[in-house]
């Protein structure tokens with residue numbers, strides 16, 4: 001991927017240099033360690049050693065200040081690195097949530113002790129986190145969360161069950177959203193707080209939820225009388241809703257909302273461009289259409305990155321980008337399948353085993369794209385409210 005960020009106020013040469021570094025790193029690392037590009041690698045490819053190597057190369061924790069062990073770079077530099085990692089299908093799932101979401105949340109709301117303890121570990125690719133927001137009956141309607149934290153001597157006692165908790169079975173910590181005061185029907189978003197809960201704390205039970213294929217990415221996580229000391233409260237008691245909303249802009253707007261199927265698209269384009277295959281004009285036009293859509297979505301996504309860089313909270317824009325980007329991801333799977341059928345019907349050429357494997361995985365993950373991070377239907381409601389239409 002390449003493109004101009006000049007309008008985003010950063011020198012193109014700096015971004016090109018970062019892109020060059022991550023590309024070199026990925027080429028060398030892949031040659032040496034033999035990982036294969038994967039679709040949706042930010043959910044499905046957990047490789048702690050890869051995260052360590054990325055950290056050692058100075059390509060993790062980019063937006064974490066140097067005083068906390070990070071690189072002190074700008075959000076756009078992280079954006080470029082993320083784009084390359086995803087487009088090349090690198091195994092990034094281990095550090096994903098911690099680097100994308102937990103680090104900026106800690107920087108904004110964490111105590112000095114939490115930042116000093118956790119951020120350097122995130123930047124070095126040694127600390128993995130899961131997000132415990134959703135529950136049975138509280139997904140789109142997150143304010144229906146029932147997990148409760150009750151005041152105890154020196155801390156809080158958590159009881160409740162979270163669901164779809166990605167990566168909790170490998171993670172060091174779950175960031176738990178819980179009620180700390182009773183629900184008020186007039187102000188449903190009040191009375192929430194966030195807690196940093198180690199996965200090995202007494203009373204934490206993690207059970208797998210497998211995909212139809214048998215893949216294990218997410219979990220149900222039960223908290224039974226889990227004691228969390230005051231030092232592990234994230235931000236302010238009662239401010240949980242505001243904190244979670246801020247966090248979701250990071251979760252929704254990144255390049256992972258349009259590039260989850262990119263390794264498949266790149267593999268197909270590479271195959272169609274090879275000497276062995278000469279696609280018809282209609283196939284070429286279909287590929288061109290896919291490329292044009294990626295480019296325009298990327299412009300939208302970088303506009304949100306610029307707003308985050310400027311310290312704004314672009315919640316509506318992030319929701320819009322996620323809706324458009326994830327629908328593209330979903331449609332891209334059907335478009336590629338149709339394109340490959342057309343090529344085979346025209347010429348008899350069948351896709352390589354690598355492409356067939358990527359397509360199969362993309363099909364399996366396709367339904368997830370528009371659900372995770374808040375469903376698209378619900379995000380349209382967020383956008384409508386933001387525009388004053390509801």
Ligand SMILES: Cc1cc2nc3c(=O)[nH]c(=O)nc-3n(C[C@H](O)[C@H](O)[C@H](O)COP(=O)(O)OP(=O)(O)OC[C@H]3O[C@@H](n4cnc5c(N)ncnc54)[C@H](O)[C@@H]3O)c2cc1C
Nearest residue numbers: 131132133134139140164165166368371372373374375377
């Ligand atoms: C791959 C994946 C990873 C995930 N990882 C995590 C994680 O790590 N941590 C975490 O906390 N959660 C995680 N989730 C959960 C995710 O946030 C929820 O699945 C999502 O918010 C939807 O909630 P739900 O599944 O309860 O569906 P529901 O809220 O029950 O929605 C069901 C359907 O009803 C529609 N709907 C609901 N309300 C409305 C409305 N008001 N208007 C119109 N339509 C509506 C929805 O769009 C959807 O189609 C993950 C989900 C997936 C798929």
